[in-house]
Amino acid sequence: MRLSNQLTGIINFITLVLSIPIIGVGIWLASKHNTDCVRFLQWPVIIIGIFIFAVSLAGFLGSCFRVAWLLWLYLLVMFLLIVLLLGFTVFAFVVTNRGAGHALAGKGYKEYRLGDYSTWLQKRVQNSNNWGKIQSCLSDGEVCSSLSKYTSLYSFNSANLSPVQSGCCKPPTACGYVFQNATIWVSPVSPYADSDCRLWSNDQTQLCFSCNSCKAGVLYNIKHDWRIVAAVNIVVFVLLIVIYSIGCAAFRNARREGYYGTDYDKGYDPRTY
Structure with a gap:
């Protein structure tokens, strides 16, 4: 042969x-x-x-x-x-x-904006069917559960959060929510500063999973993996x-x-x- x-x-x-x-x-x-x-x-x-x-x-x-x-x-x-x-x-x-995190003064983490990514990627996560499946993954993976170790605002602000944790587990900084613990935030100072301000929920199964910042954090991971x-x-x-x-x-x-x-x-x- x-x-x-x-x-x-x-x-x-x-x-x-x-x-x-x-x-x-x-x-x-x-x-x-x-x-x-x-x-x-x-x-x-x-x-x-x-x-x-x-x-x-x-x-x-x-x-x-x-x-x-x-x-x-x-x-x-x-x-x-x-x-x-x-x-x-x-x-x-x-x-x-395209697409990168935005550094914030006095924060150890970055925040992510959906508009920074290509139109094709934005459409994929804005599709309700696709995002519903991704939300299920976020919920099953308990991506926010590890944040419970940050018991003070100082320790939370110093944390090196992942893109998904930054986008999905807390409200945008511009909203001015008051820190209670890592996943409980109340009384936004500027509820209209960002469209995500009104989407935040203290319900631990919801949090900011419907926010554009969450979609942006997921897209950052997708971009990195791709x-x-x-x-x-x-x-x-x-x-x-x-x-x-x-x-x-x-x-x-x-x-x-x-x-x-x-x-x-x-x-x-x-x-x-």
């Missing part, structure tokens, strides 16, 4: 094996959890796992048994995947080129190009065998007769 066939077979066998636990995790999420947060994640996990399994199986069988049509299908999907990956990487850099994913995608893109090239060589081998049979490997070439 030619080296390209062997390499293609080994690579796809590894990804075939790795896809099984991915599918298993998706099924486990579907069977064990019922919250909107987990439902938001389970089907993408299952679909990705099945996709990797199917593509890897086609590549493995096609390379090991030199089935030309399976390898052709495998290469077609790989080509589409490379194009999609490149497109997503460029798109990710474009839509995350930047990391885009950087990783560049590495994956290069690896896929290498794997695709090896797969092309394996496809040529399988097609030659289909034309000339096993004697071709023994040095017999009908084209010379």
Whole structure:
């Protein structure tokens, strides 16, 4: 068996094996959890796992048994995947080129504004269906519960809050709410200073989860994560190009065998007769 066939077979066998636990995790999420947060994640996990399994199986069988049509299908999907990956990487850099926290005098944390982000990202979180799922994740994750350790205004102002905690767990500073504890604030001095001032609630299941500042904090995390994913995608893109090239060589081998049979490997070439 030619080296390209062997390499293609080994690579796809590894990804075939790795896809099984991915599918298993998706099924486990579907069977064990019922919250909107987990439902938001389970089907993408299952679909990705099945996709990797199917593509890897086609590549493995096609390379090991030199089935030309399976390898052709495998290469077609790989080509589409490379194009999609490149497109997503460029798109990710474009839509995350805006958005940053605003430092406040005397505060250890920053505040975030929804208008600072790209229009495309803003529309995603302003969609009530999308935001409802994200709110479920925030509630299930109890992102504000750790703030209970800040028992004084001084300690709270000195805290290094995460973007989500800053946007979702307290009212905007401009509102002038009076600190009672980390998640109880009363009597806003300027209730119209920000549209979020009227959305704040001392209900621990609500807080500022409906605020634009909360959406902005979530978008900051998304921006940060997408930047990391885009950087990783560049590495994956290069690896896929290498794997695709090896797969092309394996496809040529399988097609030659289909034309000339096993004697071709023994040095017999009908084209010379």
